[in-house]
Amino acid sequence: MRCPKHPQEALISSQLVDGLQTHSCPTCSGSWLGADDYQTWQVDHVDPDLKLENLVVPITQDVDYQPSRYDNRAGLCPSCGFYLVRGRINLSQTAFFIERCPGCKGMWLDDGEWDLLQTLCLNAYIPLLFTDEWQSRVRVAEAEYRERTATASKLGPDIAEKLFELAKLLEDHPNGDFGVAYLMRRFDK
Ligand SMILES: [Zn+2]
Ligand SMILES: [Zn+2]
Incomplete structure (x- = not known):
């Protein structure tokens, strides 16, 4: 061989x-x-x-x-x-x-x-x-990784970490969409 x-x-x-x-x-x-x-x-x-x-x-x-x-x-x-x-x-x-x-x-x-x-x-x-x-x-993990990296570079690592935590909390909560709607209202103004 x-x-x-x-x-x-x-x-x-x-x-x-x-x-x-x-x-x-x-x-x-x-x-x-x-x-x-x-x-x-x-x-x-x-x-x-x-x-x-x-x-x-x-x-x-x-x-x-x-x-x-x-x-x-x-x-x-x-x-x-x-x-x-x-x-x-x-x-x-x-x-x-x-x-x-x-x-x-x-x-x-x-x-x-x-x-x-x-x-x-x-x-x-x-x-x-x-x-x-x-x-x-692998493709899904890569896309997620890129998104998180981009988010962290815009917001700084501390806020980004809080945001990921919050996103996870809302995702896992049965009424999580209320939280998302609240944030969207805040940013509509
Ligand atoms: Zn060789
Ligand atoms: Zn072979």
């Missing part, structure tokens, strides 16, 4: 963590996770009751992370030769891609990505990150 990012390099059989067999590249330290090897490890690490909607979209997480310089390079599956599909993980400061083969469902992680996925509590759920449902949750 050849490295998707360095086709001249043969991947070396290794262990990413205890119980997880991988093939890694001696040049870029990226790791290839075969679908079966990953599943074998995943079974013991996944929370079977966790629903996709409870997986945290890490957009608000401020992680000090510099994506691998090979992160943007497209690659071929070392096992079956298909182009790897890229799945984007958005953080507040940066974004990175994990890659998966549409054929054999193996996954490629550039150097550092496994540790980061672990920090984000997503490492046992990598295949979910390629689903439409997850991608649409």
Whole structure:
């Protein structure tokens, strides 16, 4: 098997963590996770009751992370030769891609990505990150994040925080719309 990012390099059989067999590249330290090897490890690490909607979209997480310089390079599956599909993980400061083969469902992680996925509590759920449902949750979270950031920059963080709190209180209150109507009347004048 050849490295998707360095086709001249043969991947070396290794262990990413205890119980997880991988093939890694001696040049870029990226790791290839075969679908079966990953599943074998995943079974013991996944929370079977966790629903996709409870997986945290890490957009608000401020992680000090510099994506691998090979992160943007497209690659071929070392096992079956298909182009790897890229799945984007958005953080507040940066974004990175994990890659998966549409054929054999193996996954490629550039150097550092496994540790980061672990920090984000997503490492046992990598295949979910390629689903439409997850991608649409990411879009919603991004839009919300942008709106909150814009609001905070107009009003200042203190008032913005109060506003978000109030919005949440009104949202959760059965008569919340009365509060919204009150505010609108105040601003009509
Ligand atoms: Zn490589
Ligand atoms: Zn493949």
